[in-house]
Amino acid sequence: MASVDISLKEIMTSIEGALGAALVDYTSGMALGTLGGGKDLDLAVAAAGNTDVIRAKTRTMEHLGIKSDIEDMLITLSHQYHLIRPLKGRDGNGLFLYLVLDKGKSNLAMARHQLKRIEAELEV
Template identity: 80%
Template sequence: MASVEVSLKEMMTGIEGALGAAVVDYTSGMALGTLGGGGDLDLTVAAAGNTDVIRAKVRTMEQLGLRSEIEDILITLAGQYHLIRLVGGRSGHGLFLYLVLDKGRSNLAMARHQLRRVEEQLEV
């Protein structure tokens, strides 16, 4: 099992093209930890904003009667991928991993695979 700090390091060093990473509590919108970012990428602001994205999607799924769990949410920008992965399991309920990737230097399929692995090892 990995701590928040170890998980953040794994996301930033183990996923090619990573620009910033965060572990976020979406019940409060607070980042439990961040790594990378800077300049135009304020991970604290992104954590709070993406909390709203998750809440809206969960609410919509409830209204539609969908009984499935969200695995991840992808937001594609001109030069970046923003990947949000909800953390499953008892210790991760209410948390998500947030990863920003350089679109030109990353492999989205591999990043999703590696982010799933980080999620499985996270212990809060």
């Protein structure tokens, strides 16, 4: 099992094109850990904003009677991919991994695969 810091470091080093990553509590909107980002990518602001995305999708699924779990959510921008992956299991309830990728330098399928693998090893 890996700690939050180790998992974020692994995301940034093993996923090609990673620009920033965070572990976020979507009940509060607070980032429990961040790595990367910069002046053009404020991960604390992104964490809080994407909390609203998770809440809205969860609420919509409830209204529609959809009983499925969200594996991940993808937001595609001109030059970036933003991946939101709610954590599964008892330790991850209410948390999600957030990953920002450079669209020109990343392989989305591999990034999703790696993020799933890292999530499985994460101990919160």
